[in-house]
Amino acid sequence: MTQAIRLTNTGGPDVMKWETFDPGRPGSGELRIKHTAVGLNFIDIYHREGAYPLPLPTGLGVEGVGIVVDVGVGVTDFKPGDRIAYAGGPPGAYAFERLIPAGRAVLLPEYIEDEVAASVFFKGLTVEYLIRRCYPVEKGDTVLWHAAAGGVGTLAGQWLSDIGATVIGTVGSDAKASHALQNGYTHTVNYKSEDFVARVRELTDGVGVAVAYDSVGKDTIMGSLDCVRTRGTLVSFGTTSGPTPPIDLATLGGKGSLYLTRASVAHYTAKRPELENAADAVFSMLKAGKLRAAEPTRFALKDVADAHRELQSGKTSGSVILVP
Structure with missing residues (x-):
């Protein structure tokens, strides 16, 4: 059993509730992961408020970093113990453990720390497609x-x-x-x-x-x-x-x-080669020091309502992460 933030109705930050649940064994093409850090993004607020409707009840959060605990049938690119980052796919990152489609995950290079990845990965993918492929800035x-x-x-x-x-x-x-x-x-x-x-x-x-x-x-x-x-x-x-x-x-x-x-990042990373190429570009920029992850604003996962309030108020600069 593990714990997660769940949503049974949309609204303000207080609609997010702790629940205990069992993610179960990963199905075909899935990973079970244990989060070490979770990225907070504005799309989470859109989901929570119902601006981007989700079937209810639902989890929240589309970006996380963690350790692979188990793999499902047909998964060959990952094994238990691997460090991974993911972005997109079914919401549910606000959890200690969860299942994710293996196709949304990438191996995390050892030179990138977990909290840095949670601060940068989804946002970096967003910047990459916007300035290199949506409109190629010169x-x-x-x-x-x-x-x-x-x-x-x-x-x-x-x-x-x-x-x-x-x-x-x-x-x-x-x-x-x-x-x-x-x-x-x-x-x-x-x-x-x-x-x-x-x-x-x-x-x-x-x-x-x-x-x-x-x-x-x-x-x-x-x-x-x-x-x-x-x-x-x-x-x-x-x-x-x-x-x-x-x-x-x-x-x-x-x-x-x-x-x-x-534009939507989902449409620019839907194909596995596009996701891998975008992730490689982000990781390369980080390794070269051309992207610098500022110290993130941290909240405990259980304090996610406060994190949403801070982000939505415009009081934060840089990234906000949740720590399980």
Whole structure:
């Protein structure tokens, strides 16, 4: 028997409840793992609130690091004792032990510590597909990234800086501006005290950015369109401020024949070779010191409700992890 956070109805942080359960033996193609660290991501909040509906009851959490305890029939790439990281697949990471599809796991290199992996893996996969495959950023491109001091934004600034891009990041405080500038951003814009559209236009001499990455949604999406240069791209990949409003396709033409995509890491890592290649890229960047995992904000797994409140309030910078 083990313990896990379970959800029987959606709502605020207090709907998450401890339960004792038996994950059972792994089925065909599955691993049973014992977590050493769990990553907290905004998608967990979307699941908890019901914005991204899940069949209830359900577990929560889509990212974890741990030790393989047992393997199911047909699993040949993993064995008991292996250290693994995973992202995606059925929610259920908020648990001491769980079953996961072996196809979502990758072996964790010995040079990467468990808490570093929990801080970086899912967020690193997200940055990788956004800047290398969704819109391939090139040296000399000017990029706008919202929520620059968050866990994904921090890694994005580092990676984009290594590519040689000029990176403009929006933040909500002077402290977060300082954090962003220390992590690869060329310029920051405090959206609470500045008009980010006007400031981006000023910084780009009126031209606009090659690509804008928007995980905020309702509060920023239309402004993001106004920041993009002619024939540039807007990548929407989150809605932390609420769902985006409908956008008439004619608007994209009127603003300069813009490209718009609503992207998901699930679609860019669904095939095993894509997941492995993306993981290798993240691990290589970490090994080279080009991605640097800042000290994460830690919460005990049993205090996950407090962790959700902190993340949702925007008080955190960098990554938040849960420790079983």
